[in-house]
Amino acid sequence: MEGVDHLAFERNKAQFDVDAMKIVWAGSSHALEVSDRMSRLVASDPAFRKDNRAMLGRKELFKNTLRKAAYALKRIIELRLSEEEASMLRSFVDEPAFTDLHWGMFVPAIKGQGTEEQLKKWLPLAQKMQIIGCYAQTELGHGSNVQGLETTVTFDPKTDEFVIHSPTLTSSKWWPGGLGKISTHAVVYGRLITDGQDHGVHGFIVQLRSLDDHLPLPGITVGDIGMKFGNGAYNTMDNGVLRFDHVRIPRDQMLMRVSRVTREGKYVQSNVPRQLVYGTMVYVRQTIVSDASTALSRAVCIATRYSAVRRQFGATGGNPESQVIDYKTQQARLFPLLASAYAFRFVGEWLKWLYTDVMTRLQANDFSTLPEAHACTAGLKSLTTSATSDGIEECRKLCGGHGYLCSSGLPELFAVYVPTCTYEGDNIVLLLQVARHLMKTISQLGSGKKPVGTVAYMGRVEQLMESRSDVQKAEDWLNPSAVLGAFEARAARKSVACAKNLSKFSNPEEGFLELSNDLVEAARAHCQLIVVSKFIDKLQQDIPGKGVKQLLEVLCSIYALFHLHKHLGDFLSTGCITSKQGSLANDQLRSLYSQVRPNAIGLVDAFNYTDHYLSSILGRYDGNVYPKLYEEAWKDPLNDSVIPDGFQEYIRPMLKQQLRNARL
Ligand SMILES: CCCCCCCC/C=C\CCCCCC(=O)SCCNC(=O)CCNC(=O)[C@H](O)C(C)(C)COP(=O)(O)OP(=O)(O)OC[C@H]1O[C@@H](n2cnc3c(N)ncnc32)[C@H](O)[C@@H]1OP(=O)(O)O
Numbered sequence: 148m149e150g151v152d153h154l155a156f157e158r159n160k161a162q163f164d165v166d167a168m169k170i171v172w173a174g175s176s177h178a179l180e181v182s183d184r185m186s187r188l189v190a191s192d193p194a195f196r197k198d199n200r201a202m203l204g205r206k207e208l209f210k211n212t213l214r215k216a217a218y219a220l221k222r223i224i225e226l227r228l229s230e231e232e233a234s235m236l237r238s239f240v241d242e243p244a245f246t247d248l249h250w251g252m253f254v255p256a257i258k259g260q261g262t263e264e265q266l267k268k269w270l271p272l273a274q275k276m277q278i279i280g281c282y283a284q285t286e287l288g289h290g291s292n293v294q295g296l297e298t299t300v301t302f303d304p305k306t307d308e309f310v311i312h313s314p315t316l317t318s319s320k321w322w323p324g325g326l327g328k329i330s331t332h333a334v335v336y337g338r339l340i341t342d343g344q345d346h347g348v349h350g351f352i353v354q355l356r357s358l359d360d361h362l363p364l365p366g367i368t369v370g371d372i373g374m375k376f377g378n379g380a381y382n383t384m385d386n387g388v389l390r391f392d393h394v395r396i397p398r399d400q401m402l403m404r405v406s407r408v409t410r411e412g413k414y415v416q417s418n419v420p421r422q423l424v425y426g427t428m429v430y431v432r433q434t435i436v437s438d439a440s441t442a443l444s445r446a447v448c449i450a451t452r453y454s455a456v457r458r459q460f461g462a463t464g465g466n467p468e469s470q471v472i473d474y475k476t477q478q479a480r481l482f483p484l485l486a487s488a489y490a491f492r493f494v495g496e497w498l499k500w501l502y503t504d505v506m507t508r509l510q511a512n513d514f515s516t517l518p519e520a521h522a523c524t525a526g527l528k529s530l531t532t533s534a535t536s537d538g539i540e541e542c543r544k545l546c547g548g549h550g551y552l553c554s555s556g557l558p559e560l561f562a563v564y565v566p567t568c569t570y571e572g573d574n575i576v577l578l579l580q581v582a583r584h585l586m587k588t589i590s591q592l593g594s595g596k597k598p599v600g601t602v603a604y605m606g607r608v609e610q611l612m613e614s615r616s617d618v619q620k621a622e623d624w625l626n627p628s629a630v631l632g633a634f635e636a637r638a639a640r641k642s643v644a645c646a647k648n649l650s651k652f653s654n655p656e657e658g659f660l661e662l663s664n665d666l667v668e669a670a671r672a673h674c675q676l677i678v679v680s681k682f683i684d685k686l687q688q689d690i691p692g693k694g695v696k697q698l699l700e701v702l703c704s705i706y707a708l709f710h711l712h713k714h715l716g717d718f719l720s721t722g723c724i725t726s727k728q729g730s731l732a733n734d735q736l737r738s739l740y741s742q743v744r745p746n747a748i749g750l751v752d753a754f755n756y757t758d759h760y761l762s763s764i765l766g767r768y769d770g771n772v773y774p775k776l777y778e779e780a781w782k783d784p785l786n787d788s789v790i791p792d793g794f795q796e797y798i799r800p801m802l803k804q805q806l807r808n809a810r811l
């Protein structure tokens with residue numbers, strides 16, 4: 148039935164102010180107003196239709212993406228949208244495109260690594276999209292190991308130019324988004340060589356294609372690397388391959404904030420740490436954490452609404468069957484994901500603050516918080532993207548068979564999302580970076596250096612090695628200090644155990660390789676502690692709205708106790724809690740799930756997603772699932788004709804032959 152809200156009875160159950168929660172989710176009333184306006188603008192414009200993506204072939208799909216990108220820019224200019232509004236509009240278009248890399252990496256790379264002069268020259272061109280850029284770092288043979296890149300950039304003092312060359316097949320740039328077909332320019336990373344000396348990896352602005360006819364410039368071979376996972380999905384992006392054959396660029400196209408090459412060919416390092424060459428990755432990892440909460444909340448919104456619509460078993464006395472959301476097993480799978488979506492939102496907010504703070508300090512030549520920023524962005528990127536990818540897949544299963552249909556929105560969401568576990572740093576490689584930071588922190592404890600920021604708890608390591616949880620009844624686990632105490636003790640003990648084992652190796656690098664599994668686990672425990680503690684910090688703020696804070700407290704406890712239950716082995720084997728306390732946490736979880744149940748639909752409504760953005764029949768706001776699923780099936784091109792192409796050609800003769808054989 149059109150126009151009827153099939154979920155109204157669920158919405159009436161909410162015990163909190165959903166509109167106030169929308170503001171908390173968006174970050175502020177202003178952010179909510181802008182995102183609401185931009186999402187409706189996109190949803191109401193047929194040019195941004197996206198329900199046919201899975202049916203399109205690669206070329207059609209790609210052309211469609213280019214049309215949308217050009218149209219989005221036209222609308223941004225016509226409507227005189229601010230930078231904030233434009234960025235929101237692009238995100239609600241919801242289609243991976245070359246513009247993600249242009250705005251998300253090319254522009255930030257120039258901003259972060261360019262000199263004032265370079266910013267003046269390149270930023271206006273990029274911001275007006277008079278040039279389109281990408282981020283060309285990864286090579287066919289080298290991705291994680293950035294120091295291992297092979298592309299050479301050799302200074303030629305005779306002409307005051309750099310010569311860029313791809314000396315081997317494995318040095319071909321491979322993967323950069325937007326590179327394959329569209330970018331006119333790239334920030335290319337290669338080994339800087341002056342006077343025969345290799346100075347390691349640096350970034351350079353390189354023009355790839357003519358601004359007149361879009362053909363590759365001399366010496367450049369460039370193309371798309373081919374179809375990727377899933378139909379539609381990330382295939383709207385032209386991930387590319389690029390080779391250089393002694394391509395020349397002017398000296399002033401080296402990004403020279405960190406170090407520079409003089410006219411005479413002298414390599415000069417500034418006082419800025421060389422790791423700033425990796426700055427763009429830190430920036431993007433930070434944004435990926437907030438995006439994780441968006442992707443997970445989309446999947447959770449679909450699975451929650453559908454779980455309230457779907458009924459199986461339990462029809463008694465003429466009553467309808469039970470809503471599957473009432474099954475405790477469904478709640479125990481779904482509600483921790485709902486809690487994780489909120490947890491990632493708040494840790495993402497905090498990480499944005501940390502990043503902004505580091506940037507302000509860098510301007511004042513204070514580089515002291517850079518290692519913390521690197522460890523936090525790397526670790527939280529890893530933790531949140533792995534949990535979100537697994538969470539989207541769990542949401543698909545929570546929707547039963549219908550979750551496997553493209554019209555559920557979940558297969559495409561998963562296919563688009565899952566490479567976040569790999570790009571911008573493989574998740575295991577990044578956790579190993581966190582582990583290095585933890586081991587370094589522990590090794591410096593003896594020197595009197597006080598750990599600060601997210602490793603400050605290591606300063607209390609002696610106390611944490613001895614501490615015992617004082618939880619005696621299930622409700623004690625609602626106390627934030629009980630939860631924090633357990634998570635801090637577990638993280639500290641896992642790191643200390645690694646440090647002790649490492650000290651047994653005469654060669655620390657050998658030890659690091661040998662113990663890498665334990666180190667990854669220690670890093671994960673540390674990152675979970677950060678998420679829990681930032682959720683708790685968020686709850687210290689003034690949060691207005693009837694029942695909003697109380698419900699967030701419930702979600703915070705669910706996030707923490709779910710992970711305590713999931714990693715019970717860790718908590719028990721490190722002796723942080725007893726098995727009795729572990730089972731009390733589980734008892735408390737059951738009660739928390741019951742508190743979420745009447746509020747579940749309200750909590751996903753608070754994400755304020757339009758049906759266009761969700762792109763899911765199962766997650767429709769009005770819950771009118773079955774008639775729409777039925778309608779949608781008939782739209783499949785296979786149903787255009789009663790008898791499909793190929794039947795007369797292959798199946799009819801086969802049937803006839805089989806019938807003939809049977810008669811013989
Ligand atoms: C649905 C519609 C919307 C669509 C949404 C799509 C979203 C669009 C956005 C993006 C699209 C996708 C973008 C993907 C782009 C990419 O993938 S770009 C390529 C990214 N590549 C990587 O991330 C490579 C990973 N590897 C590394 O980062 C590093 O090489 C490493 C961290 C593994 C370090 O290797 P190592 O060789 O050990 O390090 P060194 O270089 O020797 O340096 C060691 C010291 O430097 C410190 N350090 C390392 N990284 C950083 C950093 N980033 N910042 C600060 N410091 C850093 C490290 O801690 C060491 O310090 P110490 O010496 O003090 O121990």
Ligand SMILES: Cc1cc2nc3c(=O)[nH]c(=O)nc-3n(C[C@H](O)[C@H](O)[C@H](O)COP(=O)(O)OP(=O)(O)OC[C@H]3O[C@@H](n4cnc5c(N)ncnc54)[C@H](O)[C@@H]3O)c2cc1C
Pocket residue numbers: 248282283284285288289290291292321322323324381386566569570571572573574575576579663
């Ligand atoms: C969709 C997509 C978009 C991308 N976009 C861009 C882009 O715009 N620009 C760009 O430059 N790049 C881009 N990339 C490349 C991406 O950044 C790399 O693929 C990523 O950094 C992982 O590196 P890799 O492929 O070399 O993986 P590998 O390092 O080869 O990983 C393979 C396996 O080895 C393991 N491994 C590697 N090193 C270690 C270690 N030290 N210890 C333990 N295990 C290890 C990994 O965990 C993994 O299991 C993109 C990739 C994808 C998939």
